[in-house]
Amino acid sequence: MNKSVRPPAAMPSERATGLGFADRGDDIGEPDFQAIQQSPEFKVLRKRLLWFVFPMSAFFLCWYMTFVLFSAYDHEFMSRKLFGAVNIGTGFGLLQFVTTITIVLVYRRYAHKKLDPQVDRIHELAGVGKK
Amino acid sequence: MTSQIAARATGSPIINLSVFFVFVLITLFIVYKVTNRNSTTSDYYAAGSAFSGVQNGIALSGDFLSAASFLGISGAIAVHGYDGFLYSVGWLVAWLVALLLVGERLRNTGRFTVGDVMAYRMKQRPVRAAAANATLVITFFYMLAQMAGAGGLIALLLNVHSKSGQALIITGVGLVMVFYVLVGGMKGTTWVQIIKAGMLLICVTFMSVFLIGKFGFSFSAILGQAAQNSPLGGDLLNPGGWYGSNAMDQLDFVSLSLSLVLGISSLPHVLMRFYTVPDAKEARRSVVWCSWSMFIFYLSILIVGYGATALVGSDTIVNAPGGENSAAPLLAFKIGGAMLLGIVSAVAFATILAVVAGLTLAASASFAHDVYANVIRRGKADPRSEIRVARLTALVMGFLAIIGGIVTNGQNVAFLVSLALALAASANLPTILYTLFWRRFNTTGTLWSIYGGLGSGLVLIIFSPAISGSSTSVFKGVDFHWFPLTNPGLVSIPLSFLCGFLGTILSKHPSDPKKQAEMEVRSLTGIGTRT
Numbered sequence: 337m338n339k340s341v342r343p344p345a346a347m348p349s350e351r352a353t354g355l356g357f358a359d360r361g362d363d364i365g366e367p368d369f370q371a372i373q374q375s376p377e378f379k380v381l382r383k384r385l386l387w388f389v390f391p392m393s394a395f396f397l398c399w400y401m402t403f404v405l406f407s408a409y410d411h412e413f414m415s416r417k418l419f420g421a422v423n424i425g426t427g428f429g430l431l432q433f434v435t436t437i438t439i440v441l442v443y444r445r446y447a448h449k450k451l452d453p454q455v456d457r458i459h460e461l462a463g464v465g466k467k
Numbered sequence: 468m469t470s471q472i473a474a475r476a477t478g479s480p481i482i483n484l485s486v487f488f489v490f491v492l493i494t495l496f497i498v499y500k501v502t503n504r505n506s507t508t509s510d511y512y513a514a515g516s517a518f519s520g521v522q523n524g525i526a527l528s529g530d531f532l533s534a535a536s537f538l539g540i541s542g543a544i545a546v547h548g549y550d551g552f553l554y555s556v557g558w559l560v561a562w563l564v565a566l567l568l569v570g571e572r573l574r575n576t577g578r579f580t581v582g583d584v585m586a587y588r589m590k591q592r593p594v595r596a597a598a599a600n601a602t603l604v605i606t607f608f609y610m611l612a613q614m615a616g617a618g619g620l621i622a623l624l625l626n627v628h629s630k631s632g633q634a635l636i637i638t639g640v641g642l643v644m645v646f647y648v649l650v651g652g653m654k655g656t657t658w659v660q661i662i663k664a665g666m667l668l669i670c671v672t673f674m675s676v677f678l679i680g681k682f683g684f685s686f687s688a689i690l691g692q693a694a695q696n697s698p699l700g701g702d703l704l705n706p707g708g709w710y711g712s713n714a715m716d717q718l719d720f721v722s723l724s725l726s727l728v729l730g731i732s733s734l735p736h737v738l739m740r741f742y743t744v745p746d747a748k749e750a751r752r753s754v755v756w757c758s759w760s761m762f763i764f765y766l767s768i769l770i771v772g773y774g775a776t777a778l779v780g781s782d783t784i785v786n787a788p789g790g791e792n793s794a795a796p797l798l799a800f801k802i803g804g805a806m807l808l809g810i811v812s813a814v815a816f817a818t819i820l821a822v823v824a825g826l827t828l829a830a831s832a833s834f835a836h837d838v839y840a841n842v843i844r845r846g847k848a849d850p851r852s853e854i855r856v857a858r859l860t861a862l863v864m865g866f867l868a869i870i871g872g873i874v875t876n877g878q879n880v881a882f883l884v885s886l887a888l889a890l891a892a893s894a895n896l897p898t899i900l901y902t903l904f905w906r907r908f909n910t911t912g913t914l915w916s917i918y919g920g921l922g923s924g925l926v927l928i929i930f931s932p933a934i935s936g937s938s939t940s941v942f943k944g945v946d947f948h949w950f951p952l953t954n955p956g957l958v959s960i961p962l963s964f965l966c967g968f969l970g971t972i973l974s975k976h977p978s979d980p981k982k983q984a985e986m987e988v989r990s991l992t993g994i995g996t997r998t
Contacts, residue, residue: 372994408718408724415705415706419687421691421704422686425549436562440754441755443567
């Protein structure tokens with residue numbers, strides 16, 4: 337719609353000192369949030385974020401539930417020995433440890449490369465600057 | 468034989484007590500040093516948002532490395548084997564929810580409490596009241612678990628067997644904890660968490676490395692020895708040792724797992740931790756650090772749990788004062804004598820103290836900030852009176868925790884915690900996700916999802932076999948249960964999502980697009996966030 341509208345360079349958003357959110361109401365000195373929301377830069381940021389976190393969350397939840405469902409419903413399979421006294425269930429569980437820490441590291445890298453620079457750009461455009 | 472070992476394990480209460488008191492004194496001193504009067508609400512609730520990501524990450528893991536994780540899970544693995552292991556997997560994976568979906572966005576939008584985020588673009592008073600109700604109920608359940616753990620530990624440590632003696636000591640623990648909160652605020656509590664988390668990690672890592680070494684660096688050998696020492700035999704390592712294999716048990720197991728993975732990132736005292744760092748990047752760093760320490764901790768606890776069975780034996784653990792929860796302390800005594808038992812117990816005590824202090828703080832912040840300042844005084848309370856109310860609430864919560872701890876003394880703490888997690892996952896998680904990511908979500912939807920999740924969770928717990936009608940329930944001898952599962956998560960979590968959806972769709976009042984824009988921009992970029 338109004339894609340060309342750039343967020344105006346507003347004052348840094350220092351609210352009056354006080355009590356928290358209950359005294360929100362005066363928008364003096366606030367950045368124009370709706371304009372920022374409509375800006376292409378923000379849309380890119382939102383798209384990058386959502387396209388990463390939702391599929392990733394869906395993946396790890398499904399992967400975890402696979403482990404849980406096998407543990408609950410296929411005792412025989414999970415009880416098969418892999419080596420020594422270690423069975424498939426324990427191996428599968430430890431594999432969850434590995435995938436979890438992998439996802440943590442992948443997200444950290446992604447956020448550092450793709451999200452943070454975009455956030456900084458929007459800060460500049462909004463005239464708020466980095467803290 | 469069994470009672471002999473137990474008696475020997477508790478044979479030196481002097482050492483146990485002195486190690487414990489030294490710890491309490493050191494932390495009290497630190498709390499006193501770091502606290503500069505907590506004069507503003509931001510200091511008291513969020514430590515002035517001045518902690519670094521690394522510090523907060525360790526404190527965050529400290530908040531979660533509770534008596535339940537340490538005593539409860541090592542005990543569950545020692546006695547029930549594989550099914551106990553499932554807890555630790557769930558609790559590790561759960562941090563991904565905090566990392567990917569909740570943490571950074573929460574830091575950017577809120578200030579002190581969960582209610583800040585939930586009420587951001589909604590009608591303030593009803594939503595804040597609802598958020599505070601949820602926080603208080605969840606915190607209370609979680610606190611019961613911690614205090615029950617304290618009771619069990621004391622029974623083992625000081626060889627106090629009479630219920631009244633244990634009650635007296637639970638009262639003492641409660642009082643020290645209230646003192647931390649009153650004096651230290653968030654800053655003091657966070658420092659206690661950091662110290663305690665560090666000690667706990669070193670402790671379990673040391674124990675697991677020792678065990679692995681003792682068994683010739685073979686994980687398989689520990690498992691084999693554990694299986695020999697358990698009445699379950701080889702089945703210790705297989706699924707089904709705790710939850711059986713009939714259809715209802717299996718469903719219960721799935722329900723529990725769902726609560727474990729979704730519950731953590733919805734606990735008020737964990738969420739509140741995100742406010743102690745200056746910005747979203749630091750919030751992310753804290754979760755990354757926290758994930759690493761969780762990774763190490765739960766790997767170690769797996770070895771400690773099976774190691775306890777291998778060296779001490781399931782029967783001895785079950786029959787020791789403190790029951791299942793005493794697996795880790797008994798193992799410590801076996802491998803390191805009275806000194807290590809003293810240290811492990813002091814760390815476990817410290818864990819309980821610190822976590823309960825964090826819980827008390829979350830509850831008192833929620834009451835003072837959401838209910839008193841925003842609902843009762845409609846945002847016109849001055850910060851000093853708000854802090855005064857917060858301190859009063861901490862006193863009341865401390866009192867309730869002491870009573871609750873005395874009543875639930877003896878239950879498995881990991882199991883009790885799972886109930887709190889189910890409530891948190893039902894009441895908080897759907898609401899937070901909807902308000903952050905769904906534009907149309909509105910006040911009606913918020914109220915429906917909070918009360919829908921909280922209400923259904925509570926009702927299902929009350930009428931579940933956890934409360935009545937089975938040999939392990941809280942009230943024995945009466946039976947009014949009709950809900951077959953001990954954990955309500957499988958029903959109440961989807962129900963809460965559904966309630967939030969229906970409430971939003973059916974409501975005649977659409978969401979406020981201006982506030983929605985403000986919240987979305989702020990949650991993703993941090994523009995407008997005060998630190």
